[in-house]
Amino acid sequence: SQQGEEDPQALSIQEGENATMNCSYKTSINNLQWYRQNSGRGLVHLILIRSNEREKHSGRLRVTLDTSKKSSSLLITASRAADTASYFCATSPRGNTDKLIFGTGTRLQVFP
Amino acid sequence: NAGVTQTPKFQVLKTGQSMTLQCAQDMNHNSMYWYRQDPGMGLRLIYYSASEGTTDKGEVPNGYNVSRLNKREFSLRLESAAPSQTSVYFCASRPRGDQHQTFGSGTRLTVV
Numbered sequence: 001s002q003q004g005e006e007d008p009q010a011l012s013i014q015e016g017e018n019a020t021m022n023c024s025y026k027t028s029i030n031n032l033q034w035y036r037q038n039s040g041r042g043l044v045h046l047i048l049i050r051s052n053e054r055e056k057h058s059g060r061l062r063v064t065l066d067t068s069k070k071s072s073s074l075l076i077t078a079s080r081a082a083d084t085a086s087y088f089c090a091t092s093p094r095g096n097t098d099k100l101i102f103g104t105g106t107r108l109q110v111f112p
Numbered sequence: 113n114a115g116v117t118q119t120p121k122f123q124v125l126k127t128g129q130s131m132t133l134q135c136a137q138d139m140n141h142n143s144m145y146w147y148r149q150d151p152g153m154g155l156r157l158i159y160y161s162a163s164e165g166t167t168d169k170g171e172v173p174n175g176y177n178v179s180r181l182n183k184r185e186f187s188l189r190l191e192s193a194a195p196s197q198t199s200v201y202f203c204a205s206r207p208r209g210d211q212h213q214t215f216g217s218g219t220r221l222t223v224v
Contacts, residue, residue, distance in 0.1 A: 031211055042116075042202055042215035043155070088154060092211055098143055098162045099170070100213060102155040 004089060004103035012109045019076040021106040023089030024069075030092040032065055032072050033100065037086045046074075046087075051094075079110045114138055116216035118203050124222045125193045133188040133219050135203030143206040144186035145213065146170075146178060148199040155202065161186055193223045 004025035013019055025032070031050045035043040049056045049065045049072070056063045062075040076083055086107050090100040119134045137144065142163050147155040147170075157170030161180040175197060177189045186205075190197060200220050204213040 033212055040218075042217045043204075043213075044215070045212040048212055090155075097211065098160060098168075099157060100145075101157075101171075102147075104152060104154040 004091060004101065006087075006089060006103040006106045008106060009104070010107045010109070012111065013079055014111050015079060015081055017079055017110075019079050019083070019108055019110070021074045021087050021108070023072045023074070023103050025072075025089070025091045025101070025103070026070065027091070027101075028094040029067070030094050030097055032063075033090045033092070034061075034063060034072075034074050035088045035090060035102075037088065037105075039085070043088065076108075079108075081110050081112045084108060084110045116203055116205055116214055118201075118216035118219050120219060121217070122220050124224060125190075126224060127194060129193050130189065130191050131193065132190075133201055133203075133221075134185070135187065135216060136185045137203075137205040137214070138184065139205060139207065139214065140183070141205035141214070142183070142208040144180065145204040145206070146176075146186070146188045147202045147204065148172065148197075149202060149218075150199050158188065158201075193221075195223045197221065198223045 007022045033048045034046045037043045047058045060077045065072045086105045088105045089103040116137045145160040146158040159178040161167045164183045179187045203216040206213045
């Protein structure tokens with residue numbers, strides 16, 4: 001399988017805490033993206049980081065990318081109950097920008 | 113704008129039956145995709161269409177066919193459904209020059 005791995009598979013935290021999710025992938029990439037999925041719904045794009053970038057911010061989200069280790073992390077700061085969802089990383093393989101390869105996801109539960 | 117619309121939302125089939133899952137987008141996107149999502153497996157690409165008139169296999173194409181009817185519509189057909197095709201199916205689209213995908217809300221298919 002080409003799929004990447006995400007770690008942890010599940011994460012439970014209290015509101016106000018930070019949540020960190022990690023993603024490892026297997027091939028050289030053009031970019032790495034993070035998506036969010038609420039239960040029973042479609043995926044929503046959160047943030048994209050290109051292969052020549054090391055860190056990117058968007059609101060309460062911070063993404064890092066280490067291409068030498070083929071890994072990325074997503075940090076959600078000051079989490080809210082509404083952040084409860086599954087989070088997936090997806091990589092765009094170098095040489096084929098038409099495709100995305102998704103990781104297996106992290107289920108985040110934020111308790112009020 | 114409706115974005116990406118999938119029909120039906122739910123379907124139960126008997127083994128051996130056929131059906132077509134419909135997907136339409138109203139965002140003038142060039143590329144369209146079909147994924148399946150199984151528990152613990154993340155999303156896996158079935159087929160994609162980089163532009164009107166072209167289709168390509170993804171990671172798990174066996175047992176499926178697709179048609180890019182026009183720029184708006186991309187259908188997925190199961191000719192002879194099998195219980196292993198029980199899954200949630202997502203359609204997505206992407207504009208030329210942009211890397212992130214917009215997803216539909218999914219079709220939950222059960223094959224008995």
